[in-house]
Amino acid sequence: MPFNLVLIFWFLTPMVESSPTSFIIVASEKSALDSITEFQLRNLYLGKLESIKSNPCLPAGVAKRLPENQQFITWLFGSSFNWGNYWAEQSVRGMRHEPIPLGSFALLLAFLERNHDYVGYLPSSLKDELKNFDVKSIKINR
Amino acid sequence: MIEWLLLIALCSPPQTNQIAGSKAHQFKWHVSGWADIGGYWDERDSERFSLDVHHVYMLNHLKFSPKLELLVEMALEREYERSSPRPDRELELERAYLQYKWRPQATFRVGQFYTPCGLYKQRHWAYTMDTFQKPVIEENQYIPANALGIEVTGNFSFERSYLQYALLISDGDQSGDMKPLQDEFGFGGDVKYNYNDRFLAGMSLYRYRNEAETDNYLNATQIYAEWDLFRHQLQWRMEWLFLERSGFPETDGYYSQLKWNFTKVSYLNLRWEKAEDQLLSQGSEHAATLLTLGIHLPKRWKVKLEYAVNQFEHSEYSNFNQLGLWAGYAF
Numbered sequence: 001m002p003f004n005l006v007l008i009f010w011f012l013t014p015m016v017e018s019s020p021t022s023f024i025i026v027a028s029e030k031s032a033l034d035s036i037t038e039f040q041l042r043n044l045y046l047g048k049l050e051s052i053k054s055n056p057c058l059p060a061g062v063a064k065r066l067p068e069n070q071q072f073i074t075w076l077f078g079s080s081f082n083w084g085n086y087w088a089e090q091s092v093r094g095m096r097h098e099p100i101p102l103g104s105f106a107l108l109l110a111f112l113e114r115n116h117d118y119v120g121y122l123p124s125s126l127k128d129e130l131k132n133f134d135v136k137s138i139k140i141n142r
Numbered sequence: 143m144i145e146w147l148l149l150i151a152l153c154s155p156p157q158t159n160q161i162a163g164s165k166a167h168q169f170k171w172h173v174s175g176w177a178d179i180g181g182y183w184d185e186r187d188s189e190r191f192s193l194d195v196h197h198v199y200m201l202n203h204l205k206f207s208p209k210l211e212l213l214v215e216m217a218l219e220r221e222y223e224r225s226s227p228r229p230d231r232e233l234e235l236e237r238a239y240l241q242y243k244w245r246p247q248a249t250f251r252v253g254q255f256y257t258p259c260g261l262y263k264q265r266h267w268a269y270t271m272d273t274f275q276k277p278v279i280e281e282n283q284y285i286p287a288n289a290l291g292i293e294v295t296g297n298f299s300f301e302r303s304y305l306q307y308a309l310l311i312s313d314g315d316q317s318g319d320m321k322p323l324q325d326e327f328g329f330g331g332d333v334k335y336n337y338n339d340r341f342l343a344g345m346s347l348y349r350y351r352n353e354a355e356t357d358n359y360l361n362a363t364q365i366y367a368e369w370d371l372f373r374h375q376l377q378w379r380m381e382w383l384f385l386e387r388s389g390f391p392e393t394d395g396y397y398s399q400l401k402w403n404f405t406k407v408s409y410l411n412l413r414w415e416k417a418e419d420q421l422l423s424q425g426s427e428h429a430a431t432l433l434t435l436g437i438h439l440p441k442r443w444k445v446k447l448e449y450a451v452n453q454f455e456h457s458e459y460s461n462f463n464q465l466g467l468w469a470g471y472a473f
Contacts, residue, residue, distance in 0.1 A: 037301045037302055039301065039302045039303070039338050039339060040299065040301065042339060043299070043304070043339075048297075048304070049246075049297070049299055049304070050243075050246055051245075051246045051299070052299070056208075077374075078373040078374065079406065080373060080374050080375050080403055080406055081373075081374055081406075082406050082407060082438060084438075084442070085407075085438045085444075088269075088442040088472045089266075089269065089270040089472075091174040091472060092174060092175065092176045092199065092201070092266050092269055092270060092472050093265055093266060093270065094174070094201045094203050094213050094215065094237070097170070097172070097205075141301070
């Protein structure tokens with residue numbers, strides 16, 4: 001692509017600040033998962049991936065009314081990704097379900113503790129909460 | 143009218159993601175669907191413009207366990223037809239299949255399902271895709287959109303990529319969309335590779351033949367690719383179809399498009415295409431250029447404004463331009 005065209009797109013596409021919140025990925029202590037790549041994590045939350053290294057793996061998150069829900073989407077997919085549109089399209093294609101939404105991070109951690117096939121997320125600022133639950137942090141390989 | 147009321151009555155409130163206690167693996171019943179309205183100002187008939195409801199779809203998705211699912215989809219549709227006369231609306235069974243996920247590498251489907259072919263073949267085009275009009279190679283349905291038979295599909299995932307395949311044996315297109323192949327036996331498959339959500343490429347191969355008339359056949363090869371730049375802000379996509387058919391010379395067709403997501407909820411899409419068009423020009427070559435502005439509104443509404451320039455190889459078919467307006471809603 002010609003360099004000037006690239007510049008036009010670069011300048012005309014609205015720039016949005018990157019999300020200031022960072023997240024850690026968490027799963028039950030009994031989960032076989034220890035690390036995950038960013039590609040796998042994205043596809044897990046898009047419903048395209050249901051296992052990692054032959055171990056079942058499903059996504060969980062917090063409800064849309066919590067601001068951390070959108071912050072996590074921006075953190076993982078970038079500010080230009082339209083999560084609502086993606087799931088509207090998956091819904092009319094059939095056979096896809098959004099990540100399970102829990103009402104709070106405490107509920108999410110309790111859910112992960114009892115459902116070993118699921119992974120979830122937690123704002124880095126809440127990392128200390130991990131010691132209150134039987135869950136672990138999963139390393140993300142960029 | 144009765145069909146409409148029946149379809150609306152069937153659209154009971156969706157019960158999504160029901161979770162009780164700590165167990166996520168429960169029976170789930172998910173109802174979804176979409177409907178749209180649209181129309182074209184057409185140079186061939188400048189006096190007429192009428193908005194019309196083109197599609198109403200309703201899906202019932204029953205998940206009995208993490209492995210066993212049933213999908214039943216009803217459709218009331220009148221596609222925007224570039225040829226005339228336009229067909230009447232009919233309530234049809236679009237898809238109905240039982241799916242068993244044995245493992246990620248092998249999922250089995252039995253029943254009537256979409257033919258796994260190309261990037262986005264016929265999968266609710268108007269709502270899920272960037273343009274209002276389908277490309278000529280899709281509109282003509284050279285490869286039948288639906289299959290009645292058995293499908294095996296699977297996914298091999300790696301750290302930064304995945305490979306997806308689908309194989310099917312079909313006993314015809316029972317939806318009746320593709321009359322010449324309606325009763326024909328077909329088999330084939332599709333394979334695609336996605337690298338890091340940036341690049342996707344794939345190939346589909348299908349062969350259909352009439353068991354009674356062995357010299358009546360269709361061999362189709364489709365190659366496709368998609369490339370994302372600047373984290374989904376700019377996207378290029380192409381599909382190329384090559385056909386061998388009994389009684390016709392070999393032919394091919396393609397479309398290529400560039401999409402610019404200039405905000406999170408709006409885009410501009412430019413598509414070029416050229417293919418043999420049986421619907422509009424009795425098999426002569428049809429070239430089209432389409433510019434589409436799309437906006438995703440809240441509550442799953444979408445609108446599109448599309449300008450299309452159509453040109454034909456043979457002078458007996460007049461070139462024409464169109465301006466289209468479309469709105470769709472998913473529930």
